[in-house]
Amino acid sequence: MIAAGAAFAVVAAGGLAVVGVTGTSPAVAAQDPTSCQGSLALTNGGFEQPAIPDTSYRLLQDATVPGWQTTATDHQIELWSTGFNGTPSSAGRQFAELNATQASTLFQDVPTTPGQTLGWSLDHRGRAGTDTMRVIIGAPGGTLTQSGANLTDGNTAWGTHTGTYKVPAGQTTTRFGFQAVSSAGGNATVGNFLDNISFGSGPCVVASKTVQNLSGHSPAQVGDTLRYTVSATNSGGTPAPQTSLADPLDAGLTYVPGSLKITAGSGTGTLTDASGDDRGEYTAGDRTVTVRLGDGATASAGAHSVRPRPRPRPST
Incomplete structure (x- = not known):
């Protein structure tokens, strides 16, 4: 693609x-x-910025990761580069683990036009076994609702998932986010890898x-x-x-x-x-x-x- x-x-x-x-x-x-008129796309959907050393991971303040924010109180986002702990990226050379040090929501706010139908896609993978997450979308400061079913994947391959979202009346900014549902071993901060994310116009x-x-x-x-x-x-x-x-x-x-x-x-x-x-x-x-x-x-x-x-x- x-x-x-x-x-x-x-x-x-x-x-x-x-x-x-x-x-x-x-x-x-x-x-x-x-x-392309009215195009809308995420920033840094593949977590390629900032670049971290090969086969390593880093805990970074969300202010240093273009586009992305987290509700974690320490504002940390965890990035891995391909090959670290034997895990390849799905696209590019970097990917993210959904929770860094605490259960939280990883998200990005984008300007939207009410009535737009937007598509989303992402690649997801378990870390120690089978992990499950969900996509949540809505107005910043409001209630985010789940888009589609829970996303479940093992740790042997990346799974690709897609969905759509129609922007409701009056919503000129839309929050596109992710939450962990479960992870192998029961620790919410270990697992649910994300990569190759898109959300926007066709x-x-x-x-x-x-x-x-x-x-x-x-x-x-x-x-x-x-x-x-x-x-x-x-x-x-x-x-x-x-x-x-x-x-x-x-x-x-x-x-x-x-x-x-x-x-x-x-x-x-x-x-x-x-x-x-x-x-x-x-x-x-x-x-x-x-x-x-x-x-x-x-x-x-x-x-x-x-x-x-x-x-x-x-x-x-």
């Missing part, structure tokens, strides 16, 4: 990098959408495309090589699962074999032109470059298509 706020860049030949062009090549393509992937004439001519000439770069950013508030990007070549362009690569984001590296062996391919039949983006993308998965608007064609 493309996490909220995550960006990817793809460089390729033909539709993304090309030869055999005549006329003038465009510098920037028009895209739709160009922005995914909104914005794509943009630029072109560079590597041969230096302006306008482009027959035989010039053009490098096309397509960038896709999820500017929404929740992840965009297994997003794919497809871009057809314009007339007058010829694909340069072996030039397709992801240059930023998950899966960075060179891709083959063939289908079925990695995240991307060039299909000669329809003259289209396709790349599957984000965490969890495979050689075949791509649930949401991202296709930029057609760019102006080179004149012939």
Whole structure:
């Protein structure tokens, strides 16, 4: 998936990098959408800030953990880095334990619009065995109500959980929080790991495309090589699962074999032109470059298509 706020860049030949062009090549393509209106997302949903040393844990004052607060009287939040005590993170390199030194609520307050339907997702894992927690949402200073069923997971794998919440009338700030229900061994301060959390508006992937004439001519000439770069950013508030990007070549362009690569984001590296062996391919039949983006993308998965608007064609 493309996490909220995550960006990817793809460089390729033909539709993304090309030869055999005549006329003038465009510098920037028009895209739709160009922005995401009314987007709402958490801050620091993966607990990546502040960074702590590798394979370690830290008890930190909530004022030093961007976005997050706790009702604990000592204001401590417990962060772990991946691999500490043999526990890997679900995403990134850090995650949180729900209670640091005392039973409390870990939460984040976000501005909301009454009537909005917001989605939430999180990854949860037990520490010493099977742990159970719950999601609670409502107005700060008011009664927080449970969203969905209790979340229960063991300590051998991360479980992913999702839900929705409709903002009631008059509620312009919403508190999104978590409480431990139980933990293996009975100690509420030991267990209930959290990672990869989102709460907000739906995914909104914005794509943009630029072109560079590597041969230096302006306008482009027959035989010039053009490098096309397509960038896709999820500017929404929740992840965009297994997003794919497809871009057809314009007339007058010829694909340069072996030039397709992801240059930023998950899966960075060179891709083959063939289908079925990695995240991307060039299909000669329809003259289209396709790349599957984000965490969890495979050689075949791509649930949401991202296709930029057609760019102006080179004149012939």
